[in-house]
Structures are given as structure tokens and as C-alpha cells.
Amino acid sequence: MAQPRLDFLGVARDEEALYRRLLRQGVGDEPDQVAAETHTETADRLVTLGLATRTHTGALRPVAPARAVEHLIDHRLDALQAELEQTARGNGIVESLQQERETAPAPRPPEEAPTVQQIEGLEAVRAVIDELTFFARTESLTTNPTGIISPESADFSRPIDLRILRRGVRMRTLMAAPALDDADTLSYLRELAAKGAEIRVSHAPLERMIICDRSAALTPLDPSDTAKGALLTREPGLVATLVTLFDRMWAMAQELPTPDDEPPTEIERRILKTLYSADKDESGARDLGISVRTYRKHVASLMTRLHATNRFQAALLARERGWF
Template structure:
């Protein structure tokens, strides 16, 4: 039986040869040497990293990504490319506008010229449909606030395709999150995912007003800020939209940048471990005092030292105090 190849996922024969060789070797001391052994050039190894088939450490070591994860990356690349192609075709074909004209022609609806500048949207399903439509047609800017600071897994699943679609088109995305985001790991993971794709995200320690503004031409605000499931107000009235943009810019100006993973405040258990570094003479006693295994204790210590860039545990405790973690 012939060996399956990765060509259908956009990988060239030379790239696949290099990846398979890396899998057999496990690790390469530098990518140039790996490329030479595979009979190719350094550009091929750069392409492997770009495709998600390998990672390069800060010391130049080239490591292969596990096969399952590598294929997952390749599938994501192909789907992103196909989605971008289809979205471009949709935008240039005018099919959405054509369908909207059909809906507008229905006798139960107002003709487009009579659409009021402020509309009341009732129910979450209707609101989500409006959000989807607004963001689909966004061309330059998307402004969003989240007064709770928490993005549930369900909300992330709904928002991800919309947000990534906006970012792929080069639309500037600015998002303001309330401070509780800092203590919610799933939320921070999603925010960093967006930031990696180009989104600008800030954390506000002041109260936020919930809003979504697209292209400074349309804005969505809740009917009842305390009960957002009731619905929302959609306004295209220039004066109202301009006022909301000004409010957003003021909230943005006083918010802080999204912290990097190294700057992220420690969790409760991590704070207790940092404290134990100053008081416990051995890992065993520190783990026992905290009621965790020595292995778990050491895993946390290693992670904290890496984040603090400390060379020893005493220095880690000092750096943690300097950062206000203790």
C-alpha cells in the first residue's frame, strides 16, 4: 500500500519530506542543519513553521509538532483559505444585497427608504442575527465592550467565527473588557487568541456601557443593561452614533493594555506557592503545607520562575514582590 501524502492539505513534497524526517529525528539542533540533511533550504523549514508542522525555539532548535496537531493545523489553514475565498466571492457578487432586496420587498416590511434611524430588536436570537449582519458588512472598524468581563464558552463559540471573519478582512477591531476578565482563564485565552490575529484589546477598571459600533455608522445598545436578553436598540442616526463613539473612545483612553501571559497575575494557589518559596526550606514541606503533591508543587514553581524570568527560587520570590504579586 502506498504511503498517504499531505499534498491535498497544501504541503509540497519537499516540505513533507522534511517534516517526516523531523518526526524520525525528534528534534533538530538548528533549522539550517535540518534543511541541509533533508536536501532543501532554510525557506522550507520556515514554511514548516508557518504551516504549523514545526516550532522553533528561541535557541534555534526546530521541533516537529505532533502528527495529530500538525494535521489539525493544516486543515485549519485550508478551511481559512476556503472561507476567505468564499467570503470574497460573496462580497463581490452582491448576493447578500440581492437577497436583502427580496426581503425588503415583502408587503409586511417597510421599504428601505422608510427604515427608521432607531429600531428596537427583541430577543437574543434577533439580536445575534443583527450582530452577524452588521459585522459581515463592517469595512473599517468594529468597536465592542463587555461590561461583565466574562466570555462564556458558549459565547466564545458564537463570537469566534464572526470575530475571525472581521479580522481576516483587515477590519480594525477594538474591544474593551471589564476587569473580571483578568481572573477568568478561558476568557483570557480567547482574548489572546483574538489579539494574536490582530485585535486590539484593553481592560477597564471603570464601569463600562455595553455597545457594538460598526464603521462609526451603526450602533447596538441593550434595551435594558441589566437584562440584555430582552433585546437591543439599533441606531444609524449619525448624531447618536457619534456620541457613542466618543463615549467608547473615553473609556478606551483610561483602560489598560491586555497583559501578556508573563504579566498575568498569579492564581490563588500560585500566590500561596510564591509565599512558600520564602518560608519552606524544601519542596516536600512546601507541598505538604499547601496540601498538594510535590510534583504539582514543582510544576507550579517551574511555571512561575519562567514567567518571572528568575534564575532561582529566592529571586522568583523577590521579583514577585516587585510586581505586586505578594
């Protein structure tokens, strides 16, 4: 039977051949042929794909097959996600579908589009949120003055939030203090934090808002009853004022606490393992397929939970706890 290939996961023949040789040879004394190939473009490509890592001496070390295939699948899914979203943006499918709404007004020419719009009803507001976040490219800012996310709201928000995070959009979320006492809310927030979201908890009153790319903002018509509707503004001065308000509230809030005895998430386990092998944050983040900022955020959180003074000590303490 023919040997299965990795080309369907975006791996070229020469890249796969080198990876297989590395698996056969391991990280010991390499034959000259393999050693000579560890400083080539093909070798660099293996590191980028997550099939190999480099030791502190520059030697190439193969990643375990299961983990390597997981990286490849993640890369392919990210690429497909980006391709589909780019196509959707390019052919105007969202705008076309929106025009099919029987209750929607006739679309205005761009030059006549209002800078402030009143959105009535919860379903209409949710549709606007979905549209704003779909097109977000750099940053998403959100506040939750009640501090509670119901399971229903989490089910609605999860695909939107995860889509934003997969694209590398910076997500900052401010929660009111009741979040700390609600198990469902904490579970959802930690799920997002594990994916790279930045979350803080405020003990001061919060103003409800959603801001995307610092170019559009959504605020409630009635802060005490968000079901009534919202105001959508794209007026630069108003949006800038809301961003300033958000930044002030953010500066006064505290990081989402993580109990010291809480088991690490899967991404945290993988990060702890890289602390043994990766000599730089950039290489550790690349191995895991996450941003350097997200990688460093997780490392700092783990060191705090483990009361470690350095990263190597964090890895040792984590192993003593049986975390990996």
C-alpha cells in the same frame, strides 16, 4: 500500502519530501543534500506552513508531526473560512435571505438608506449584531455595562466572537467590574482572551454600545432594558463620537486580571515552548499560526504571572511549575 501524502492539507510534493528528510535527519549534523535545501523557497515555505522552524543560526528544524498536522489543519480551515465568507459576501446571500423575512420592509435603494434606524425587539437586535459582525473586517468594539455574561448569552455570542477573531479582526471588549466576581463571565472572557481578544474591566460606569469598523454603531433604545431594541447608526459624525467615548472609557479601564496560579491555556503552553526555540516574536507567532500582536500579548501576560524579568526566565519558571 502506499505512503499517505500531505497534499490534501495544501503541502506540495517537494515540501513534504524535505519535511520528511528533516524528520529523519533531525537537527544534528545534516548531510550536505539536506543542508543545502534549508535556504531555499521550499524551506521558507515549510516555515510558513508551520512544518519547520529556524534556529538562531538559521538551521531548519522540523516541527513535531502532531503539531505540524495541527498547523496544517488550522491553515486549511482558515483558508476555507475566508473563501466561504468571501463567496457569501460576493453573491449577496445574506441580503437575499434577509429579503425573505415576511416582516421586513422592502429594501431601499442604497442612496435612500437611512443613516439611523430603530431596531425593535431582542431577536431583531441580535440579527443586526450578527450581520454587523459578519461584515466586520478591521475592528469590533463592545461594552457590557452590567459586567455579566449569562451562559445563554455566551452561547449566542461565542460563534460570532470566534468568527471575528479567526478573521484577524481586532476585538476590544469593555466589561463592568461585576465581571470579576462572576465565574461564568470570567471563564468566557478568558476563553476569548486566549484567542486574541483584548479585554479590560472598568470600575467606572459604562455606556452600552457595539461599533464595527468605525463605520456602524449600535446603541440601546433604553439602556435599562436592552430587550426593547436599539438604534443603528452609520452617520459618520455620530459613529466618530461614540468611538471617542469608547476610547476614553478604554483608557480608564484595567486589563483583565489572570490569577498567578491559574494553569496556562493550551495556546499559552505552546507559546512557552516557543520561548526556548524562537529567536524573534515574528517567528514564534508564525510557528503558532497567530498574529505577532496576539503572541506578544500572551508573552507579556505570562511574564507578569510568573514574575519573570525576561522571556527565558519565564520559560524556566513555567517548566518548574510543570506547565509544559
